[in-house]
Amino acid sequence: MAELNKAAGNGDLARYITPNGLRLMQEELSRLLREERPAIVEIVSWAAGNGDRSENGDYIYGKKRLREIDRRIRFLTKRVENAIEVDPASQTRRDKVFFGATVVYVDESDRETRVTIVGADEAVTERHEISLLAPVARTLLGRSVGDEITLHTPRGPEQIEVISISYPPAL
Structure with missing residues (x-):
């Protein structure tokens, strides 16, 4: 995958x-x-x-x-x-952010955010799901726990750090 x-x-x-x-x-x-x-x-x-x-x-x-x-x-x-x-439960590389990952990251204000990266047609913000095509998801893809990255927001660039990555349990 x-x-x-x-x-x-x-x-x-x-x-x-x-x-x-x-x-x-x-x-x-x-x-x-x-x-x-x-x-x-x-x-x-x-x-x-x-x-x-x-x-x-x-x-x-x-x-x-x-x-x-x-x-x-x-x-x-x-x-x-x-x-x-694409079944996120079948992801073998669980140490990096790919499609279907649930990611917790922290911003410069130490505010934690939890998002799950899903398909463009199924993202529901109330459930903290974001589209694979969203800027946040694109920034997180391929990253690992501890990575500090720059997220470009409408307010300007913001440093975030990946705290955790998880996937649904493999069947």
Whole structure:
């Protein structure tokens, strides 16, 4: 997996996803196709049968929602088809930061920050997940515990130190 991290270009990095992230995308796609889209199609069909469509709120909203769902389906289909599933638990070089690592670093103010590096489509800041393409992740990639590095922020350069690196347990 380390070799995969080194050999990939930015285009490939944007396609990385964890097994959990891929599963969630597939579940959303399935739900849209099997539940939401058919329900909206039914509403639009019913509303279209009610006559004048120009002032029919159910019809207008339904068509708008149908376009949103179709756009999301196209996006998810393309992402799932092109995804490169990478399981962080299979990482053999656990002494360095690669995709899927959970990293704790400290800044100049001795403030600790914990982040997990995940795919671009699955990062949720509330869970302290950051995209592999984020500036912080790019700065941390390939680093080891004890490394002091410069993180370029909107406030200017900031020195950070890697405190710990962990990965999910190997299965």
